[in-house]
Amino acid sequence: MKADTARIVLIQVASLAVALATWEGLARAGWIDPLFVPAPSAVARSFGSVGALAMAGLADTLAKTAVAYVLAVVLGVAAGVAVGSLRALNDVLHPFVVALYGMPKILVLPWIVLLLGYGTAPAIAYGALHGFFPVMVLVVGAVRDVDRTLITVARAFGARPWQLYLKVILPAIVPSVIAAMRLGLVFCLLGVLVVELFAGIRGMGYVMGSLANAFRAPELFAATGLISVASIAIVLALDALNERLSRWR
Amino acid sequence: MAVPLIAIEGVSRRYVTASGPIDALRDVSLSVDAGEFCTIIGPSGCGKSTLLGMLGGLVVPDTGRVLIAGRPVSGPDPRTVATVFQDPGLYPWRTVVENIEFGLELQGVARADRLRTATELLGPLGLRGFAGKYPRELSGGMRQRVAIGRALAIDTPIVLMDEPFGALDEQTRMLMGEWLLEIWRRTGKTVIFVTHSLHEALALSGRVAVMSARPGRIKSLLELPMPYPRAMESPEIVALRAKLWQEIREESARAMSDA
Amino acid sequence: MKTAVARLALLAAALFAWEVVARVGSPLLYVPPSAALPALRDLLLLRSYPDLPSHLALTVREIAIAYALSVVTGLAVGFALGLYRTVGRAYGPILAALYAVPSVIWYPSLMLFFGLDAASKIAFGFLLGFFPITLAVLAGIRQVNPQLVVVARAFGARPLTIFVKVLVPGMLFTLVGGMRTGLALSVIGVIVGEILGSKAGMGALINHAYGLLRTADYVALVMVTLAVIAASDVAASLVERRARRWTE
Numbered sequence: 001m002k003a004d005t006a007r008i009v010l011i012q013v014a015s016l017a018v019a020l021a022t023w024e025g026l027a028r029a030g031w032i033d034p035l036f037v038p039a040p041s042a043v044a045r046s047f048g049s050v051g052a053l054a055m056a057g058l059a060d061t062l063a064k065t066a067v068a069y070v071l072a073v074v075l076g077v078a079a080g081v082a083v084g085s086l087r088a089l090n091d092v093l094h095p096f097v098v099a100l101y102g103m104p105k106i107l108v109l110p111w112i113v114l115l116l117g118y119g120t121a122p123a124i125a126y127g128a129l130h131g132f133f134p135v136m137v138l139v140v141g142a143v144r145d146v147d148r149t150l151i152t153v154a155r156a157f158g159a160r161p162w163q164l165y166l167k168v169i170l171p172a173i174v175p176s177v178i179a180a181m182r183l184g185l186v187f188c189l190l191g192v193l194v195v196e197l198f199a200g201i202r203g204m205g206y207v208m209g210s211l212a213n214a215f216r217a218p219e220l221f222a223a224t225g226l227i228s229v230a231s232i233a234i235v236l237a238l239d240a241l242n243e244r245l246s247r248w249r
Numbered sequence: 250m251a252v253p254l255i256a257i258e259g260v261s262r263r264y265v266t267a268s269g270p271i272d273a274l275r276d277v278s279l280s281v282d283a284g285e286f287c288t289i290i291g292p293s294g295c296g297k298s299t300l301l302g303m304l305g306g307l308v309v310p311d312t313g314r315v316l317i318a319g320r321p322v323s324g325p326d327p328r329t330v331a332t333v334f335q336d337p338g339l340y341p342w343r344t345v346v347e348n349i350e351f352g353l354e355l356q357g358v359a360r361a362d363r364l365r366t367a368t369e370l371l372g373p374l375g376l377r378g379f380a381g382k383y384p385r386e387l388s389g390g391m392r393q394r395v396a397i398g399r400a401l402a403i404d405t406p407i408v409l410m411d412e413p414f415g416a417l418d419e420q421t422r423m424l425m426g427e428w429l430l431e432i433w434r435r436t437g438k439t440v441i442f443v444t445h446s447l448h449e450a451l452a453l454s455g456r457v458a459v460m461s462a463r464p465g466r467i468k469s470l471l472e473l474p475m476p477y478p479r480a481m482e483s484p485e486i487v488a489l490r491a492k493l494w495q496e497i498r499e500e501s502a503r504a505m506s507d508a
Numbered sequence: 509m510k511t512a513v514a515r516l517a518l519l520a521a522a523l524f525a526w527e528v529v530a531r532v533g534s535p536l537l538y539v540p541p542s543a544a545l546p547a548l549r550d551l552l553l554l555r556s557y558p559d560l561p562s563h564l565a566l567t568v569r570e571i572a573i574a575y576a577l578s579v580v581t582g583l584a585v586g587f588a589l590g591l592y593r594t595v596g597r598a599y600g601p602i603l604a605a606l607y608a609v610p611s612v613i614w615y616p617s618l619m620l621f622f623g624l625d626a627a628s629k630i631a632f633g634f635l636l637g638f639f640p641i642t643l644a645v646l647a648g649i650r651q652v653n654p655q656l657v658v659v660a661r662a663f664g665a666r667p668l669t670i671f672v673k674v675l676v677p678g679m680l681f682t683l684v685g686g687m688r689t690g691l692a693l694s695v696i697g698v699i700v701g702e703i704l705g706s707k708a709g710m711g712a713l714i715n716h717a718y719g720l721l722r723t724a725d726y727v728a729l730v731m732v733t734l735a736v737i738a739a740s741d742v743a744a745s746l747v748e749r750r751a752r753r754w755t756e
Contacts, residue, residue, distance in 0.1 A: 007594075008594070008597050008598050011594070011598040012598050012599070012601075012602065015598070015599070036620065036621050037621070088514075091511045092511050092514045092515055092518060093518075095515065096515070096518075099738075102692060102741065103734060103737070104695065104696045104699045104700065104737065106696075106699060106700050106703050107699065107703075107714070107730045107733060107734065108730070109703065110703070110714060110715065110718035110726065111718075111723075111726070114537065114718065114721075114723070115537065147338075149334060149336045149338040150338055150340060152307065152334070152338070153332075153334065153338040154351075154355070155307060155325055156305050156306075156307060156325050156327075156331075156332040156334075157325070157327050157331070157332075157351065157352040157355055157399075157403070158325045158326065158327035158352075158355055158356070159355050163355055167351075167354070167355070168340070171340065171342045172340075172342075174342070186608065186609075186610055187610075189610045190610035190611065190612055193610055193612045193613060194612050194700065194704070197612065197615065197616070197704050198703065198704055204613075205612075208613065208616040209616055209619075211616065211620075212616035212617065212619045212620040213619075215620060217620060220616055220617055220620060221617065224613055224614070224616070224617055227609075227613050228606075228609045228613065231608060231609045231610060231613075232605055232608055232609060235608045
């Protein structure tokens with residue numbers, strides 16, 4: 001088993017090395033225009049020059065994402081529990097929610113910027129909007145999937161409505177809430193980046209946008225790499241948290 | 250003549266389904282004295298669970314009423330009635346002890362007190378050493394014992410059991426039956442026990458109510474005055490079994506042909 | 509029946525509330541339905557934006573090309589990863605990791621490479637649509653009952669036959685679902701690309717209207733764009749339903 005995994009890792013590392021080497025080779029031989037696709041060595045070197053700028057931008061973006069995220073999760077879970085547990089509400093609202101969920105929310109972004117101006121407010125609002133829907137939809141599904149017996153038992157033991165929510169429904173949907181939180185984070189981050197790119201607001205999106213406009217390809221690739229790594233790291237951390245909290249399953 | 254603890258008076262219940270109305274129960278009456286172990290037996294779909302639901306305050310009768318200690322049932326009352334379902338319905342995120350103390354927690358009992366009550370029950374439940382385990386680590390029989398422990402923890406005079414051993418294999422069933430009998434005799438509670446199993450009805454109860462096929466009524470009542478533990482091979486029991494089977498057979502056949 | 513009435517009532521109430529709030533607040537900013545509908549009429553009659561059809565056609569073309577590319581590449585990569593186990597196990601996790609990254613971060617690089625032309629929108633739409641299709645292929649292959657393949661082989665079927673007669677029907681439903689998601693995402697990719705900066709297409713018109721504070725026209729443009737998107741999704745769901753009937 002161990003040998004098998006080692007083989008897989010070897011293939012992955014080898015492929016990566018070959019790809020990088022080929023890329024470097026093509027760049028040096030002049031087969032690809034360094035203006036558009038810089039050599040890996042150039043990208044690596046540019047980490048130094050763009051590092052500070054990128055990190056500052058990243059910090060800015062993540063700060064806004066954090067606020068948007070808290071909003072999206074709190075509102076999404078609340079709405080999800082409300083809609084999921086009241087069957088009448090769910091039946092009536094379902095097609096509207098699906099329609100809103102599937103609609104490209106960027107269509108309302110110009111309006112949001114018009115409304116809230118150019119600052120952190122539209123980034124947070126749009127980021128929250130982006131993350132809200134997947135969270136809510138997942139939570140609605142989870143609430144409706146709660147084992148009916150668990151609810152019947154609680155009622156048989158005299159649970160009052162608030163006890164049903166607190167002691168049965170909420171604990172039962174924890175795994176789904178965590179999955180929703182994982183999904184929501186990527187969506188919130190996405191929303192914030194889009195606003196930064198669209199409205200030229202401070203942050204990683206703005207940094208990357210200006211690097212692109214200035215044709216500074218090596219720095220742009222470095223910045224892209226940086227935020228990819230950050231994003232993957234956050235998602236992995238959330239997955240680890242998920243594992244820790246699911247001991248009872 | 251003492252006032253019966255439980256009095257079911259002429260209850261009926263109709264369900265409206267997509268394929269038309271279904272009369273689950275029609276004019277069912279039954280009275281149970283305190284301390285009795287009364288079994289309700291009948292074919293599938295005869296309304297046993299509905300009847301139990303009425304006793305537990307989860308189902309409202311269309312006609313008639315259910316009285317407990319002379320007062321009509323108007324909703325789940327965890328001070329008088331505890332229920333055990335066929336699906337143990339344990340909360341997977343709670344440990345054994347936390348599951349047992351669930352009812353006490355709902356009633357606002359202090360943490361130290363309910364912990365004590367739950368832990369004391371572990372011995373009689375045969376679950377000593379499993380206090381901190383989660384339901385997924387337990388066998389089917391153990392889970393059902395936790396569910397029964399949960400019902401016992403709130404110390405109600407009446408315990409309802411809806412085919413509690415239905416999902417267990419035969420050997421486990423028989424052992425659980427013996428164990429339940431022991432608990433009943435120690436606590437003196439009134440037990441209403443719903444089952445399909447003739448063996449259980451004969452081994453455990455003092456009285457057996459046979460229900461007809463849908464729409465359910467009480468077809469007949471059999472008294473079982475024999476002492477415990479029951480000598481299942483004795484002539485009286487054998488004769489009763491034959492009689493019981495005769496009663497049930499007709500109804501089961503009717504239920505099968507209806508379905 | 510009752511739910512349909514409730515939904516209509518909700519919709520009517522929402523429109524009414526929107527009208528009131530917009531009038532009381534700032535009609536320019538909030539665009540009440542009474543202002544949006546005339547703007548929509550003007551738009552459809554080509555009065556406000558006479559070259560609407562060419563922009564619309566461009567956007568639709570971008571979506572079509574992006575989606576076609578997603579499908580071809582998605583299927584190819586999906587089957588390569590799914591049918592060749594070692595390849596799948598080596599590159600599958602890398603793919604999953606890339607999917608965890610917010611897709612918009614690729615856009616600046618695409619902008620640098622392709623400029624503001626249609627190509628960058630097509631590339632972005634392709635990137636977004638590619639992932640769900642690949643993942644659907646992988647999931648679909650995984651859920652095909654291996655016993656069916658064993659039986660086919662026992663009857664002497666050649667690999668190509670097995671592929672066509674066993675694998676494809678078995679995974680068709682999952683695959684079609686993934687392709688439907690892929691379409692939705694390709695659409696989003698193209699629209700996002702256009703709004704983030706383009707010279708032509710519906711996104712460009714939207715930016716134009718928004719830039720000049722022609723909010724009513726902006727709302728009308730959004731409605732038309734949504735209609736096109738909804739139509740594409742309805743078409744996709746019809747195909748999905750047909751596929752479901754085939755596989756059941």
